[in-house]
Amino acid sequence: MEVYAIRTLRSQPLRLAMTVGGVALCVILMLFLISVYKGVADGSVEYVRHNHTDLWVLQCNATNILRGSSFVTASQEKSIRELPDVKSVSPVLLVLASVQKDGKEKTVFLTGYDITKGSGGPPQLALGRHVQRDDEIVLDRSFAAKFGFDIGDVLHIQEHRMKVVGISRGTNAFVIQYAFATLRFTRKLVGFPGIATCLMVETNNRESLGKIAQQIKEKVRGVEAYTHEAFLKNNIREMESGFLPLLYTVAAIGGVVLTVILSLLLSVNILERRKDFSVLKTLGATGLFLKKMIIEQALLISSGASLTALFLFFPLVHVIGILSPEVSVKATIVHIIGVIFVVQVMSFFSALISIQKLRQIYILEVFR
Amino acid sequence: MNVLNQKNPVRLSDVTKYFESGGNRTYALKNISLEVGRGELILFLGPSGSGKTTLLTMMAGLIKPSKGSVFLFNRKVDTYSPKELQKLRACSLGFIFQTFLLIDSLTVLENLRVVLRFSGYPRKETNQKAIRLLQQFHIEELAGKFPVCLSQGEKQRVAVARAVANDASLILADEPTGSLESKQGFEVISLLKKLSETEDKSVVIASHDLRIVEFADRVFRLEDGSIRGNRPASFRPLKPYSASEHQIFAGNG
Numbered sequence: 001m002e003v004y005a006i007r008t009l010r011s012q013p014l015r016l017a018m019t020v021g022g023v024a025l026c027v028i029l030m031l032f033l034i035s036v037y038k039g040v041a042d043g044s045v046e047y048v049r050h051n052h053t054d055l056w057v058l059q060c061n062a063t064n065i066l067r068g069s070s071f072v073t074a075s076q077e078k079s080i081r082e083l084p085d086v087k088s089v090s091p092v093l094l095v096l097a098s099v100q101k102d103g104k105e106k107t108v109f110l111t112g113y114d115i116t117k118g119s120g121g122p123p124q125l126a127l128g129r130h131v132q133r134d135d136e137i138v139l140d141r142s143f144a145a146k147f148g149f150d151i152g153d154v155l156h157i158q159e160h161r162m163k164v165v166g167i168s169r170g171t172n173a174f175v176i177q178y179a180f181a182t183l184r185f186t187r188k189l190v191g192f193p194g195i196a197t198c199l200m201v202e203t204n205n206r207e208s209l210g211k212i213a214q215q216i217k218e219k220v221r222g223v224e225a226y227t228h229e230a231f232l233k234n235n236i237r238e239m240e241s242g243f244l245p246l247l248y249t250v251a252a253i254g255g256v257v258l259t260v261i262l263s264l265l266l267s268v269n270i271l272e273r274r275k276d277f278s279v280l281k282t283l284g285a286t287g288l289f290l291k292k293m294i295i296e297q298a299l300l301i302s303s304g305a306s307l308t309a310l311f312l313f314f315p316l317v318h319v320i321g322i323l324s325p326e327v328s329v330k331a332t333i334v335h336i337i338g339v340i341f342v343v344q345v346m347s348f349f350s351a352l353i354s355i356q357k358l359r360q361i362y363i364l365e366v367f368r
Numbered sequence: 369m370n371v372l373n374q375k376n377p378v379r380l381s382d383v384t385k386y387f388e389s390g391g392n393r394t395y396a397l398k399n400i401s402l403e404v405g406r407g408e409l410i411l412f413l414g415p416s417g418s419g420k421t422t423l424l425t426m427m428a429g430l431i432k433p434s435k436g437s438v439f440l441f442n443r444k445v446d447t448y449s450p451k452e453l454q455k456l457r458a459c460s461l462g463f464i465f466q467t468f469l470l471i472d473s474l475t476v477l478e479n480l481r482v483v484l485r486f487s488g489y490p491r492k493e494t495n496q497k498a499i500r501l502l503q504q505f506h507i508e509e510l511a512g513k514f515p516v517c518l519s520q521g522e523k524q525r526v527a528v529a530r531a532v533a534n535d536a537s538l539i540l541a542d543e544p545t546g547s548l549e550s551k552q553g554f555e556v557i558s559l560l561k562k563l564s565e566t567e568d569k570s571v572v573i574a575s576h577d578l579r580i581v582e583f584a585d586r587v588f589r590l591e592d593g594s595i596r597g598n599r600p601a602s603f604r605p606l607k608p609y610s611a612s613e614h615q616i617f618a619g620n621g
Binding site: 003004007008010011273275276279280282283284285286289363364366367 | 421424425428430431454455456457458459461463465469471472473474478482483485486487530534542
C-alpha cells in the first residue's frame, strides 16, 4: 500500500468522512435490500415450505397461492378423495380479510385449515397455541407487533368476534401477513360452504407422485396437481417475478450512486493534487504506480465504508424491526460477503473512471 | 552506477524550438549548440521569457526540438521511447524547482523514499538510503517533518537531496534560488557546486540570479531564445555573496 495513497486521503478528513459515509450508506442500502429480499422470500413461501404434503391440488391454470385465484369445489374434493392412491385430503381456504380493532381496519391473508388434521396451519408458533374453535385466530408476529395485538386480545372480522390465541412466525409476506382460523369459519366468512383454494393431498404411494398427479388431472376436471417441490418452486418463482425487478433496480441505483460518489472524490483528489501528480511523473513515476495508487485509494475508501456499513447495519435493522415489524429482514453471511465483493468491484470501476483524469496532467506543468 | 552516468549527459546541436498558434510562429530557442560535460556547473542567465526553462525541459527530454538534435547520454532524444524517457528521469536525472514542489502529504523522509522507489532501489532499503541522504545534507532532524513545517531554505535543501537521491548524473535546476533569501540561496548553490565538484555530477541551472555566476564553470546569457554571450566580464555578480555567507557554508562542512 502506497503511503501517498493513504496520506492524500487523510489530508482532507471531512471530505474523506463524507465520502466514506456516502459509500457506507450505499452499502447499507444494498445490504438492506438483499436482506429484505431474503426475509420476504423466506416469509412468502415459508407457509408452503413448512406445510409439507405429497401433492397440492389447485384450480386448473393456478400455479401458486401468492398471486392469482383458485377455487376447488366440494365435488372436486370428493372425487379426489375417492381415488385409489389418495390417503387423505385437507382443504385450505385463503382469503383476504379485514381485521377490525379500535375502529381501524387491517388486511390479513386469512388461512382457513382443517384443525383436526392440522395441515395448512401456521409453520411455527412464537407464542400461544393453535386455533381450536371457530372464534379463535392466530396472527402473524410482525402484524401483531405493528398493530399492538397480543394473546387474549379480541378483534372483529366483519361482524365476527375473534380471540387471538396464538402468534405465528414465518408468515410475513411483506405486503401482507398470514392469519389462521378454522376452515369452517373461513368458509362461513366467504359464504360458500365446501369451497377451498387448494387441497393438500396425502397419498398411499409416494414413489409414484407424478403418476397420481396425472391421474388426478385426468379424472377430476378443472384441477391441477403439483408435487410439493414443484408447487414450492412455483411460489418462489412468482414471488421473485414480482419483487426481484424492483429490488434489482433500487440496488443498481445504489451501486451507481456509490460509483459516482467515489469517482467524484477520486477525480477531485487527482485534480486538486495535479501538481503532486505532475511532480511524481517528472521524477519518474510509472503510469502503473500512479494508477495503482488511485485504485488503492478507491479500495481503502470502499473497505472503510463496508466496515462502517456493517457496524451500522445491525443496529439499523433492529430499529427498523421496532418501527416497522412487517419489514422482514434476514441477513446471511453469504449475502454480506456478496455485497462487499460487489462494492469492491464497483470501487475498482470508480478508480478506473478517475484514472482517466491522469491523462489531463502533464509533466511540463511543474515548470510553469 | 548507471552506465549512462559515465557519459557526457547532454549535447544540443543547432537546436531551435518554436510554437505555432493561429499561423504565427513563436521562437523559444534559436540555433543553440552546446555540450554539458561531466562534473560541470552550467548557468543559463536571462530574463523571464528568454527560453531558459524551455532549454531545461528540452535537456530533460520532456519536449522535442523543432529543428536540430538533442542528445541525452550520447543518444538522440527522439530515439528514446516514452518508457525509456521515464526510466531516464527516474534513474539519471534530478530536478530542482523554484517552488521546491515537495509532496506536501509526505514527510521529508518519504519524499526521498518515493524517488528511490522510482529509481528501482529495493523497497526495504529505501529507508536507510533516505536517512543517509538526509545526513549527507545535514537535515536528518527534518526526516519526520512535513514540508509545510519547513523553512524555505530547508525545503530547498530537501529538494536538492531529492534531486540526487536516485544518484542522478545530471541535475536540472529551474530558478533554485528564486524563492530563497540571500543566505539560503547561497547555501543551496554551494551544495550544488559541491555536488558537481566532489561527486562529478553535471548541474544545469536556469536563473536570473547573478550571484550564482561566481559558482558556475560556464555561464550562458540567453535573450529571446538565443545565446548572446558566454561569461563576459559584465556577468560579474552585482552583489556577490558576502564573506559571512561563505563562512556559514564552510561551517556547515
